[in-house]
Amino acid sequence: MSEQVEIQPTTRHEGHGKLVLYVDDEGYVERAFYLNTSAIRGFEAMAKGRPAEFVQVAVMRICGICQATHGTASAEAFERAMGIEPPRDGRLLRELCALGNRIQSHVLHQLLVLDDFVEEEKEKVEAIKRIQQIRKIGQYVVDVVGGEGIHPPNIRIGGMAENISESARKRLYRRLREARELMEEQHEFMREIVERFAEENDLDLDEFGRHDQPFMATHPTYGDPERLDLDRVVEVLPIEYYGEEHKEEAYEHNGQIPLYDGVPVEVGPRSRYVVFDGVDPRGVLYIHILRSQETLAAIDRCLNILEELNTSGKTLAEWEPRAGTGVGVHEAPRGTNVHIATVNEKGIVEDYRIIAASTWNFPVVEKAIEGEHQEYAEVIMRCYDI
Amino acid sequence: MSELKEIMVKGDEGLLGEHLGVFTARSTERRILRVTQDGGIVSSIMVYGLEEGKFDGVIAAVADPDDPEEPWKPRPVVITDPDEVLEAAGTKYTYCPNVSVLKEAVRSHGCERVAMVGTPCQVRAVRKAQLLPVGMRHVPDKIELLIGIICMENFPYEGLKTMVEQLCGVWMREVAKMDIGKGKFWVYTDDGEVKSIPIDETHPFEGEPCHVCTDYCAELSDLTAGSVGSPDGWSTVIVRTEKALELLEEMVEQGLLEVKSIEEVKPGLGLVEKLAQAKKNKNQKEIEERKELGLPEPGKVHEQL
Numbered sequence: 001m002s003e004q005v006e007i008q009p010t011t012r013h014e015g016h017g018k019l020v021l022y023v024d025d026e027g028y029v030e031r032a033f034y035l036n037t038s039a040i041r042g043f044e045a046m047a048k049g050r051p052a053e054f055v056q057v058a059v060m061r062i063c064g065i066c067q068a069t070h071g072t073a074s075a076e077a078f079e080r081a082m083g084i085e086p087p088r089d090g091r092l093l094r095e096l097c098a099l100g101n102r103i104q105s106h107v108l109h110q111l112l113v114l115d116d117f118v119e120e121e122k123e124k125v126e127a128i129k130r131i132q133q134i135r136k137i138g139q140y141v142v143d144v145v146g147g148e149g150i151h152p153p154n155i156r157i158g159g160m161a162e163n164i165s166e167s168a169r170k171r172l173y174r175r176l177r178e179a180r181e182l183m184e185e186q187h188e189f190m191r192e193i194v195e196r197f198a199e200e201n202d203l204d205l206d207e208f209g210r211h212d213q214p215f216m217a218t219h220p221t222y223g224d225p226e227r228l229d230l231d232r233v234v235e236v237l238p239i240e241y242y243g244e245e246h247k248e249e250a251y252e253h254n255g256q257i258p259l260y261d262g263v264p265v266e267v268g269p270r271s272r273y274v275v276f277d278g279v280d281p282r283g284v285l286y287i288h289i290l291r292s293q294e295t296l297a298a299i300d301r302c303l304n305i306l307e308e309l310n311t312s313g314k315t316l317a318e319w320e321p322r323a324g325t326g327v328g329v330h331e332a333p334r335g336t337n338v339h340i341a342t343v344n345e346k347g348i349v350e351d352y353r354i355i356a357a358s359t360w361n362f363p364v365v366e367k368a369i370e371g372e373h374q375e376y377a378e379v380i381m382r383c384y385d386i
Numbered sequence: 387m388s389e390l391k392e393i394m395v396k397g398d399e400g401l402l403g404e405h406l407g408v409f410t411a412r413s414t415e416r417r418i419l420r421v422t423q424d425g426g427i428v429s430s431i432m433v434y435g436l437e438e439g440k441f442d443g444v445i446a447a448v449a450d451p452d453d454p455e456e457p458w459k460p461r462p463v464v465i466t467d468p469d470e471v472l473e474a475a476g477t478k479y480t481y482c483p484n485v486s487v488l489k490e491a492v493r494s495h496g497c498e499r500v501a502m503v504g505t506p507c508q509v510r511a512v513r514k515a516q517l518l519p520v521g522m523r524h525v526p527d528k529i530e531l532l533i534g535i536i537c538m539e540n541f542p543y544e545g546l547k548t549m550v551e552q553l554c555g556v557w558m559r560e561v562a563k564m565d566i567g568k569g570k571f572w573v574y575t576d577d578g579e580v581k582s583i584p585i586d587e588t589h590p591f592e593g594e595p596c597h598v599c600t601d602y603c604a605e606l607s608d609l610t611a612g613s614v615g616s617p618d619g620w621s622t623v624i625v626r627t628e629k630a631l632e633l634l635e636e637m638v639e640q641g642l643l644e645v646k647s648i649e650e651v652k653p654g655l656g657l658v659e660k661l662a663q664a665k666k667n668k669n670q671k672e673i674e675e676r677k678e679l680g681l682p683e684p685g686k687v688h689e690q691l
Contacts, residue, residue, distance in 0.1 A: 143524060147493050154494075167442065167466055168496030 002030050005374055009037070012112040014065055015358060015386050020249050023374045032369040033246070034362050034381060035238075035253040047352035052078045052157060052321070052341070055349050059339070060151045062356065065108065068101035068142060069332035069357070070339070071155040073223065077341040078157045080225070080326025082319060089313035090159025093145055095222045096305045097152055097160070098330065099298045100141025103179065105333035106269075106295040107134045109385040110190060113288065116379050117193040127189060130182055134295075137179040141302065144168050158317040166311045173306050180299045183292070190292040194285050209284025209380045211367035213264055215271035216336060216360070221301045223330035228338065230327060232261050235355065241363070257363055258355050264363035267335025268384065269294040284368045287383040321347025332357035334385045358386045388635045393647040394625065397655050401662040403605025405626045408655055410616040411645045421475040423565070424613040425621030427643070428503050428533055429475045431609075434637055435501055436468040441530050443497030445504075446474035447482035457559040459543050464491040477535075479564050479571075480546045481593065485511050489521075492528045499530040506601035509534045513606045531630065534604020536612025536622070536658070538566075538596075538665055545591030553588075554581040567613065597672045598684040602662035609634070615658040617651050622658060 003025075008018040020033040043062055047055040056074045060067040072094055079086060086094070111131045118124045139149045144164055146152020154161040164172070198205045218227040238253035257264070265271075269291040273279050281290070323345040330337045335357035342351040361384045369380050394407025402408070412425035422429050428446075435441040447460035460482035465471055484504045491497045502512065509532050516526040541549065550556055550564070554573045563574040570582040604610045609630040615622040625631050637643045648655045677683055 144493050144496050147489075149523065162490070162494045165464075165466065165495040168494060171496040 005377075007378065010378060010381060012115065013382055013386050014063075014109070014112075017362075017381070017386065018252060019369075019377055019381065021369070021374050021377055027374050029369050029372055029374050029377060032366040032377065033242070033249040033253075034365040034369070035249060036255055036359070036362055037252065038254055040254050044352050044354055047341075047349045050349055052082075052343050052347045052349060055341070055352065056155075056157050057151075057153070059354065060155075062354070064150060065105055066101065066332055066334065066357070067151045068098040068146060068155065069330045069337045070354075071152065072098050073328040073330040073332075073337045073339040074341070075155055075157050076223065076225070076328030076330065077326045077339040078328070078343065080328065081324040081341050081343050082157075082322040082326070082347070083324065084158050084317055084319040086159035086317050087314045089163060089310050090315035090317070092305050092309050093160040093163065093315055094155060096302055096309075097142055097145040097155060099221060099302050099305075100138050100145060102138075102298045102333045103141070103183075103295055103302075104135040104138030105385070106291050106298070107131045107138070107183075107186065109333075110186070110288070110292065111135075113382045116382060117197045127186075130186055130189075134179050134182050134186065137175050137182075140175055141172060144172060156316060158319050160315040163311055163313060163315045164309075169306055169309065169311050173303065176299055176302050176306070180296070180303075183296050183299055187289075187292040187296055191289050194288050198285060203285075205283045205285055206281070207283060209368040209372055209376075209383065210282045211266075211284075211364060213266055213364050213367055214260070215274040216260055216265040216267050217272040217275040217331065218329050218336055219331050220272055220276045221298065221331065223328070223337070225327040225329040228327070228329050228336065230340070233338075233355070234259050234262065253362075255359060258360050259363075264367065265360060266364045267357060267360040268333075271335065272331065284380050284383045291385070321345060325351075334358050335360055361386055388638070390631070390635050390638050390645060393645060395647065395649055395655065397624075398659050401659045401666070402603045402624055403601075403610075403626065405624050406628070406631055408622065408624050408648050408658075409645050410620050410648045410651050411623050411643045412620045414642060414644050418472065418475070419619070421472050423475070423477045423563075424619060425611075425616065426475070427611040427621045427623055428535070429471055430637065430642055431531075431533065431633065432465070432471045432501060432503070433468045434642060435531070435633070436466070436471065440633065441497075441499050441501040442466060443491045443495055443500050444471065445484050445487055445491060445500065445502040446471070447478055447484060447503075448474045449478050449482075451561060452559060454559075456543065457557075458546075458561060458564075462487045464495045464497070466495065466497070476563065477565070479566070480541050480543045484508050485515075488512065488515075488529075489525055492525050498528050500528050501531040501533065502529065503533040503535065504604070504607075505537045505540060506534055506604040506607075507537075507595070507599060509604045509607045510601065531609075531633070532604075532607045534607030534610040536603055536610060536614050538602065538661065539592045539599075540596055541588070541591050542593055545593070549583065549588055549591055553583045556581055595684075596669075598669055598676065600666045600669050600673075602665040603658070612658075614661060615648060615651075615653060615655055620646070620651065622648060622655070 002022045005021040010017040016038045018035045021029050022031040059074045060071040062070050143149045147154035218224040235256040235258045238250040241257045242250040270287045325342040328339045337357040338355040340353040413430040418426040432444045444465050448463045449458045449460040460478040462484040515522045560575045562576045565572040573581045608627045610624040611621050
């Protein structure tokens with residue numbers, strides 16, 4: 001006889017969600033539902049009939065933590081739709097801006113999950129201090145490169161509105177080197193607390209929260225629409241995905257569920273490592289370790305970009321509106337963020353579709369929770385940065 | 387007590403704004419004096435600040451007198467190299483949106499200690515932004531020094547052009563320097579010609595917002611500089627904050643500034659106070675008239691919303 005457990009709202013993650021668990025007599029989860037309870041805001045509908053320049057800026061407002069990725073994916077979509085080629089330095093700066101955002105978002109999630117692993121006050125305070133220092137540097141990158149830390153206005157269709165000065169480049173380089181040192185420490189810390197948690201709770205790191213869904217990623221640091229076959233992507237309504245027998249849960253899930261080849265796929269840091277590094281860590285707690293490893297990689301990529309960047313180069317392409325459809329893909333901190341834009345010859349949006357990064361992972365979280373004890377349900381959910 | 391503290395005198399704070407003292411000064415460096423309007427105080431401070439690392443960026447107005455389209459039209463720039471400061475030297479009698487690049491200085495230039503020179507209205511705008519940094523996140527604490535310039539009124543570019551080309555009969559691109567003093571607007575050309583018109587004739591070309599401004603000496607700045615009250619080639623300096631005083635003392639000690647008591651020179655502080663009073667009286671009257679017509683009072687618009 002299975003019992004139903006509801007956790008609402010789920011806490012210490014960035015979005016809004018609800019967990020519905022069917023558990024057996026011993027407390028193990030037989031069936032899990034992870035429902036997205038964020039209200040529908042209708043960005044796709046709002047975009048229709050408006051100029052591309054407006055929409056590219058507006059869609060950044062989808063999220064306050066992860067705005068650079070929406071701005072970037074949208075700009076990429078419009079550029080492909082209208083055949084615009086951003087200058088090399090514009091592309092580099094855009095990547096840099098989004099990576100700054102990735103750095104701060106990744107460690108922010110480490111702050112949110114801290115309570116799952118650490119009890120001692122002093123250890124926690126030290127970690128929080130370190131995390132905030134790293135976040136500050138991540139935000140500084142977005143501030144300088146994007147022109148504003150939240151909803152960076154420099155990201156434009158055609159590239160970036162402004163280049164950075166030579167002195168800003170040097171300053172960014174210095175601060176990112178600081179961030180690297182802190183992050184190395186933080187990476188060690190994350191590995192340590194995750195391993196300690198597994199040991200204390202007698203969990204097998206390789207088996208805990210394992211699921212057998214495929215992984216999807218398009219690029220280690222930026223985003224590549226060539227690697228995303230949209231013909232294999234389908235977005236279904238929750239009622240279609242969960243079926244009539246679970247319509248109560250289905251009706252609570254806001255938004256559509258994207259599937260690749262008809263099944264849910266995992267996106268995010270672990271997927272990027274699986275696809276591009278060929279590793280295969282199946283236990284769900286590894287995501288924490290890979291996320292902090294990816295933050296280190298992001299800092300390294302930032303330093304590389306700063307070396308490559310020509311601070312007196314052109315960053316913004318001039319363009320004329322043209323009819324067409326384009327797909328923009330960007331690897332957000334949480335996973336593959338897809339924007340699909342159709343514009344007419346005047347540059348007015350005729351159709352706009354967004355598959356936000358987190359939405360891919362909702363059904364995957366359910367698979368990861370199923371089979372584990374209900375007391376770990378939220379811990380597993382928080383391995384994914386949703 | 388430092389040399390500066392000894393010679394500083396205090397004026398009427400109701401007219402000059404709160405201050406620690408006033409004195410008159412000029413730069414001792416020939417390269418600066420050659421290009422500046424009066425005593426080269428603003429340029430000297432900027433060069434010194436950048437060279438000594440007190441500022442890592444300064445905002446000033448640069449105009450190209452030989453621009454084929456709009457000669458002498460200033461544009462605001464962020465300067466990080468002391469050698470470039472002198473390109474911005476000299477007064478431009480027209481608007482230059484310096485505040486517009488303040489955020490850019492902090493963002494894409496990555497500056498953390500910015501100095502800005504501006505008219506009283508621009509200084510006020512920056513102080514407001516510091517109080518309530520809407521759209522100016524992370525900017526308020528990066529402002530190291532605000533240098534105000536004494537200002538009676540300003541001219542829109544087209545107005546200035548009309549004054550120079552139609553009233554003085556000189557092409558803008560031939561102008562070497564412009565000046566206001568002794569009741570006249572002066573234009574010096576590249577080949578040594580000097581033209582002038584009485585200041586009364588320039589009034590129609592003044593900017594409309596200047597008529598409701600009662601701030602003559604940039605009362606919210608860290609220090610104010612201007613030619614009024616000092617002899618030719620010297621500048622009157624009003625010091626308002628300890629930070630500014632310290633900087634100026636250092637510069638005097640190192641022999642970069644030559645200073646005198648304002649009481650020793652003609653026309654002296656009295657003229658500054660007289661003109662400040664004139665600006666306040668005239669524009670306060672305009673404000674009262676506008677209020678009578680039911681128009682919003684400048685600076686108080688929010689109270690009526």
